[in-house]
Amino acid sequence: MSIQALFTPKLSKKVKQKYLYTELKKRKLEFEKEGLSGIEYKNKVLGAKTELEREIKNGIIRKYIKPTTEHKRIFHKHILDHNLHNLFTTAINVPHQLPPAIRSHVDFTSYISKQNLFSTIFPAFERFDQGGRQPCVFTKENVGWTTKDDKGYYHYCSKSERTGVIYGFSLLDIVEIVFEEPLMGTSLAYINARRRIANVLNIQYNELDFQLQQEDKYSNNLTLIKDIDTIKQNFPNLHSLIKSQLYVLKKLHTFAMSNIMEQRHAVNKEAVFFVSTRTLMKDLKENYNIEKSHTTIASAINLFATLRLLHKIPSEKLQSKEFLYNIAIEIRKDNIEYNLINFMTIPFYDFDRLTKAENIAKRLLRNNIKTAKQITRASLLKVFGEKKANKVFGVKIVNIRNMSPEELYELSIRVLQDVPIDAINRMVDEMI
Incomplete structure (x- = not known):
């Protein structure tokens, strides 16, 4: 389609009638504001109607x-x-x-x-x-x-x-x-x-500095985890556990990079983001031709949380009004199922971080836990105890299966009632 086609409206009979009615109503209100009445008002309305009909006949719709x-x-x-x-x-x-x-x-x-x-x-x-x-x-x-x-x-x-x-x-x-x-x-x-x-404009502001810092972190991490040969050589136990799940970790990084929230929402100076397992499942299938169930993706997330390569954040810790709003907008994009939103952060990966992950992986393998699906609350309780198990499985997932998009949207608007309407409009423009 050419841009001239964009500027050429499709004028069905219904569209023409609706346009004529709407525009004529506007003109009538203008005439009333001018104080016109009687025959003068009728003549003005008739003239406006004639002008609009002529424009519509010539393909002109002021839109x-x-x-x-x-x-x-x-x-x-x-x-x-x-x-x-x-x-x-x-x-x-x-x-x-x-x-x-x-x-x-x-x-x-x-x-x-x-x-x-x-x-x-x-x-x-x-x-x-x-x-x-x-x-x-x-x-x-x-x-x-x-x-x-x-x-x-x-x-x-x-x-x-x-x-x-x-x-x-x-x-x-x-x-x-x-x-x-x-x-x-x-x-x-x-x-x-x-x-x-x-x-x-050659300018900086606090939030931009934070965003750039987080992007550098994600880029650094992606560089490390893409170098699978180095991971295999230096961290063999870690490699054994994550090699078949790296596609999830990479996707979480790219998703996090494109959804960096404001610094005031950070937890332990790390940007928080949210994602649903079904959204990841759909994206992997459509863009990477990787077909995995949402339970497989959820298991991979639990594995990486166990290895401390990401941190699951309890939703009750997130007192941010914008988070509710962003969830509502995200859900409105999806017409399938509305459930399982995970809040999380991703730390900076360096030799020390990967060494700690290697030690955790070694302990898991020693206890015959060799796959992501074997990461369960029971297995973590046995290997690491209740505190560690709670960090992975004690985090309540926000379940919105029983809420319609309209209900959640209304909830978010109620919470946002003290925010100026122009700010809400800008947030709508940004997210949809």
Whole structure:
């Protein structure tokens, strides 16, 4: 599909009738606010109806659209096909003073969304700073401009004068379209877009520092566990236990890296993330052609928890309002089953950490525990005692089987009632 097709609405009879009704209702309210009445009001309404019918007949429907992931892919392809890269070249190390109050990702996202930074990040957008409408950066068949909505957020708008359709883009949308096509539609694309803006502005803030630190940790760990020959040579017992389960540990790392929560939610200075075994099962099947049951994946998680290569976190420790909200959003993505959410952290892997894991693995093998499925509460009680068993199996999994997505969503909104609505809107934009 071309971008011009995106700007050409499908006008079924039902769509035309609904549009006419909605728009005419808006015009009537405007006339009433102006104090019109009687014959003057009727004439105005009749004139508006005639004008709308003429526009609809000519294929014009004045519609504002926020781009979906599929729309973004089409805009990205258009940039490539028409060699528009030079219009989307970012500036380099722009000096920008960040207000001291900006400390978290939510703060930063709200801040950059309420500043007109389009031309600061993309110098080719400078012509839109002059006000008025200019030829669109995507296509000369459209006009473009930057505008601020009633909540204070800036958008770049592209309008087809032929059909009246408008697409509105946030700065993060534009960055994602230009640079994040392979990850488009994922939370990592959003994270990368946000970080790219911070890099262009040459700024740091507390939450970004924490995020980069956690990403370095995950990258370090992935490098170590991918070097299977070194693990086999230096940690033979550990290798024997985890070799057939490494795909789960790798996937947990990539999932954690793309779902780094705010620093204030950290436990023992480690980022907490949540994941359902069924989500992992589905992802492994769709993206890696690995078919495993959710019980197999759950057993692997218990094995790595036993080896202290990850830590399962009791949900009651997590007093974060955003966690409830994020769970609700995550569940809303899945139309199958809604259960078994694991909260966990992953520590930094170094020689000392792997040596401790090797010693635990040696003890397990000595007690004839050779597979992940043999990691049970009973076996851990026998080998390590109650304290160790409780760390792996004493952590209550959040069971949401009996809650509908709507119920959990409503619960999260109730908990979030003291958060400004624009912050909620930004969180919705980030997660869905």
